[in-house]
Amino acid sequence: MKRQVLLFVWSYFVGSVLGQVTYSIPEEMSKGSLVGNIAQDLGLDLKRLKSGRARIHSGDNAEYLELDKERGLLLVKERIDRETLCGETTLCALHLQMILENPMELFRITIEITDINDGAPRFASGSKRFEISESAIVGSKFVLEKAIDADIGTNGLQSYSLSPTNNFQLKLESQSDGHKKVEMILQKALDREQQEKLSLLLTAFDGGQPRRSGTMQIIVHVLDVNDNAPMFSQTLYKATIRENAPKGTRVITVSASDKDSGSNGEIAFVISQNTLISELFQINSATGDIILTGDVDYEKSKVLQIDIEAVDNGGLSDSSKILIDVIDVNDNSPQMKILSKSDSISEDSAENTVVTMLSVSDPDSGSNGGVKCHTNNDIPFKIENTINGFYSLLTEVDLDRESASEYNITVTCSDEGVPSLSSSVTLTLHISDVNDNAPVFERSSYEAYVVENNTPGLSVLTLKASDADWNQNARLSYILEESSVNGVPVSSYVSVNAESGVIHAVRSFDYEQLKEFHFRVRAQDGGSPPLSSNVSVHILIQDQNDNGPQVLYPVQTGGSLLAEMVPRSADVGYLVTKVVAVDVDSGQNAWLSYKVHKATDRALFEVGLHNGEIRTVRQVTDKDAVKQRLTVVVEDNGRPSRSATVIVNVAVANSFPQVLSEFTDLSMHDKEYNDQLTFYLVLALAVVSFLFITCLLLIISVKVYRWRQSRVLYHSNLPVIPYCPPRYSDTLGTGTLPHLYNYEVCRTTDSRKSDCKLDKAACHNMLVMDPSFTGTMQKMQNEKNILDEPDSPLEVGHLWLN
Numbered sequence: 001m002k003r004q005v006l007l008f009v010w011s012y013f014v015g016s017v018l019g020q021v022t023y024s025i026p027e028e029m030s031k032g033s034l035v036g037n038i039a040q041d042l043g044l045d046l047k048r049l050k051s052g053r054a055r056i057h058s059g060d061n062a063e064y065l066e067l068d069k070e071r072g073l074l075l076v077k078e079r080i081d082r083e084t085l086c087g088e089t090t091l092c093a094l095h096l097q098m099i100l101e102n103p104m105e106l107f108r109i110t111i112e113i114t115d116i117n118d119g120a121p122r123f124a125s126g127s128k129r130f131e132i133s134e135s136a137i138v139g140s141k142f143v144l145e146k147a148i149d150a151d152i153g154t155n156g157l158q159s160y161s162l163s164p165t166n167n168f169q170l171k172l173e174s175q176s177d178g179h180k181k182v183e184m185i186l187q188k189a190l191d192r193e194q195q196e197k198l199s200l201l202l203t204a205f206d207g208g209q210p211r212r213s214g215t216m217q218i219i220v221h222v223l224d225v226n227d228n229a230p231m232f233s234q235t236l237y238k239a240t241i242r243e244n245a246p247k248g249t250r251v252i253t254v255s256a257s258d259k260d261s262g263s264n265g266e267i268a269f270v271i272s273q274n275t276l277i278s279e280l281f282q283i284n285s286a287t288g289d290i291i292l293t294g295d296v297d298y299e300k301s302k303v304l305q306i307d308i309e310a311v312d313n314g315g316l317s318d319s320s321k322i323l324i325d326v327i328d329v330n331d332n333s334p335q336m337k338i339l340s341k342s343d344s345i346s347e348d349s350a351e352n353t354v355v356t357m358l359s360v361s362d363p364d365s366g367s368n369g370g371v372k373c374h375t376n377n378d379i380p381f382k383i384e385n386t387i388n389g390f391y392s393l394l395t396e397v398d399l400d401r402e403s404a405s406e407y408n409i410t411v412t413c414s415d416e417g418v419p420s421l422s423s424s425v426t427l428t429l430h431i432s433d434v435n436d437n438a439p440v441f442e443r444s445s446y447e448a449y450v451v452e453n454n455t456p457g458l459s460v461l462t463l464k465a466s467d468a469d470w471n472q473n474a475r476l477s478y479i480l481e482e483s484s485v486n487g488v489p490v491s492s493y494v495s496v497n498a499e500s501g502v503i504h505a506v507r508s509f510d511y512e513q514l515k516e517f518h519f520r521v522r523a524q525d526g527g528s529p530p531l532s533s534n535v536s537v538h539i540l541i542q543d544q545n546d547n548g549p550q551v552l553y554p555v556q557t558g559g560s561l562l563a564e565m566v567p568r569s570a571d572v573g574y575l576v577t578k579v580v581a582v583d584v585d586s587g588q589n590a591w592l593s594y595k596v597h598k599a600t601d602r603a604l605f606e607v608g609l610h611n612g613e614i615r616t617v618r619q620v621t622d623k624d625a626v627k628q629r630l631t632v633v634v635e636d637n638g639r640p641s642r643s644a645t646v647i648v649n650v651a652v653a654n655s656f657p658q659v660l661s662e663f664t665d666l667s668m669h670d671k672e673y674n675d676q677l678t679f680y681l682v683l684a685l686a687v688v689s690f691l692f693i694t695c696l697l698l699i700i701s702v703k704v705y706r707w708r709q710s711r712v713l714y715h716s717n718l719p720v721i722p723y724c725p726p727r728y729s730d731t732l733g734t735g736t737l738p739h740l741y742n743y744e745v746c747r748t749t750d751s752r753k754s755d756c757k758l759d760k761a762a763c764h765n766m767l768v769m770d771p772s773f774t775g776t777m778q779k780m781q782n783e784k785n786i787l788d789e790p791d792s793p794l795e796v797g798h799l800w801l802n
């Protein structure tokens with residue numbers, strides 16, 4: 001609009017311009033400043049100015065200038081601001097007319113207002129804020145505010161600058177309207193993590209002298225982008241853990257950082273998938289604590305490796321690993337394994353025989369795995385380390401099954417850890433038997449007493465031997481050693497039960513025949529070869545009262561008479577006769593006593609209790625009968641006792657004929673009785689003779705048969721046992737007879753036994769007679785009783801004719 005006005009003014013004055021003057025003044029001159037000497041410049045006289053009443057016409061414009069008519073000067077009336085006056089118009093001029101009157105004259109005055117740099121470039125706002133993601137790509141453009149400078153030309157806005165220029169560069173782009181577009185271009189990528197906020201200064205410059213400028217602050221907030229992965233503080237973590245550490249133990253804490261902010265910087269820890277390890281450990285995803293959740297076993301793995309990851313919310317991650325050294329703890333006792341083993345060994349095994357082989361191992365390491373083995377002390381075995389980890393159990397000394405038949409061998413192995421762990425194994429080893437022990441009898445010798453007349457088969461005694469060996473080696477049998485007793489094999493006397501060791505009598509013993517005998521019994525075991533030992537057995541036969549007393553004198557005859565004669569003049573104590581009896585038993589059984597049983601006149605005779613002497617008790621008188629008869633009982637001291645009776649006839653007379661007549665009467669009395677008796681005797685004799693001949697034939701035939709049968713015992717099975725006692729000798733001296741009697745009695749039907757030791761002289765039939773008793777001489781029949789002791793104490797010899 002101003003421009004229009006100006007144009008209008010310009011065209012209005014075109015036709016009447018008389019003179020023209022142009023001044024150029026800078027704007028902003030102070031009031032009263034001289035613009036130009038217009039009078040002079042127009043060639044006008046000052047008077048003319050006055051007379052023409054010169055005045056300045058400035059049209060619509062404000063009156064910036066005034067005319068000093070006095071001096072003809074054009075002065076600045078008011079401050080002129082070119083920018084107000086002309087704006088951006090580059091040629092800014094004030095067109096004035098000076099009008100003169102009288103005559104009217106019009107002068108054009110052009111006052112060119114030149115620009116002075118009075119305005120600085122200016123931004124509309126003092127600051128501008130940008131929010132730019134750090135991910136913005138290089139080359140991104142950001143439009144900036146333009147600055148304004150009212151000045152024109154060089155004083156106008158000339159240039160911009162931006163500082164610092166680290167990230168951004170200024171780009172000015174001319175636009176069609178001549179203005180410039182101010183932009184900043186991202187030159188280098190932003191990094192929030194480096195600089196979260198950038199402060200830039202945009203400066204606009206003009207071209208004046210001096211240069212003026214205006215600034216604007218540009219603040220760039222860098223917006224975070226998850227452009228940073230988390231980072232572990234270490235690429236490798238190392239930790240240690242004791243094996244068997246309790247669950248819940250914290251092993252280590254890992255840490256990671258993420259430069260991003262906010263959720264982009266939030267880190268979660270995870271254990272990379274590994275089934276084995278993730279069972280053992282857990283990681284606290286927030287704190288990074290590694291917690292033990294399983295059992296760590298040094299023996300399974302000595303080093304554990306955990307791969308871990310740190311992940312931020314944006315999914316960026318980092319990985320690291322943790323190496324955990326497992327520290328060995330002595331948690332394993334030695335493991336023993338029997339490689340080979342014998343259950344039994346022979347007792348004669350040599351020293352250092354290997355019985356068992358073991359392997360011993362301890363999975364622990366170091367001294368926790370160092371193993372030492374030993375056996376229990378009280379056994380003859382030792383353990384030796386053969387090669388590493390292998391042990392042999394050996395015998396240490398010779399073994400004896402009889403002292404120990406089995407061993408419980410405890411092998412204990414302990415490691416060297418603190419505290420030490422140990423394990424043990426017990427082996428039972430049997431010692432097998434070897435026949436190294438002979439049987440041993442319980443006693444060094446045996447002695448047994450057998451009462452004679454025993455039943456054959458009687459068990460006499462039991463031998464017992466023992467054998468320290470075992471089973472077959474200790475199975476004993478008892479064997480009778482061959483020997484002879486009185487020329488007869490001992491086996492005909494005794495037998496031994498091989499199994500039980502019981503000794504049986506084979507036959508009935510007769511003390512009067514055999515008083516004692518010895519033999520040996522052997523005990524033999526079942527080993528191979530067998531071992532044996534023997535023992536002596538002494539059998540003593542004990543007497544039994546099986547023989548009654550035998551009266552030797554007076555000889556008893558059937559019907560005949562033998563009388564002792566006592567003279568009527570005999571004194572008191574006159575020895576009438578002596579009853580002589582013997583008992584083949586011994587001891588008490590042969591201790592004889594004599595008693596009067598019946599007597600014609602008891603007051604006349606007595607018999608010595610022990611010596612059998614019959615003596616008169618009182619003086620014989622004439623009144624006493626001639627014929628006296630005494631019955632004397634001879635009794636032994638056996639239990640029960642046996643006895644024999646003997647009748648002693650005594651004749652009390654002074655002369656033999658008297659005696660004879662007495663005794664003949666006696667015979668006549670008996671005559672009838674004797675006839676009857678004679679008949680019976682004949683009958684009996686016939687029967688006996690028949691039996692005798694029959695027996696004789698039988699015996700002979702048996703003898704012949706036996707003879708052929710290899711001369712076995714000739715007398716044990718005979719129906720009648722021949723009786724021929726050996727020479728009787730009562731060495732004990734306890735017999736009833738005060739002196740030694742040696743006698744031999746043979747009473748046999750066996751002709752072979754007739755060779756008994758009898759003197760030829762003693763073996764004939766005997767006549768007993770008194771020279772004065774011719775009619776009473778008796779012949780002793782079927783008896784061979786000899787008193788052959790020359791110094792016999794018998795004092796009745798006067799009756800004997802020998």
Ligand SMILES: *[C@@H]1O[C@H](CO)[C@@H](O)[C@H](O)[C@H]1NC(C)=O
Pocket residue numbers: 406407408428
């Ligand atoms: C060995 O052990 C067994 C069973 O424990 C036992 O019966 C036996 O008597 C023991 N032997 C020895 C010699 O100790």
Ligand SMILES: *[C@@H]1O[C@H](CO)[C@@H](O)[C@H](O)[C@H]1NC(C)=O
Pocket residue numbers: 481522533534535
């Ligand atoms: C019996 O034993 C003894 C040693 O006690 C021995 O000298 C003898 O030879 C043995 N006799 C037999 C027949 O074995």
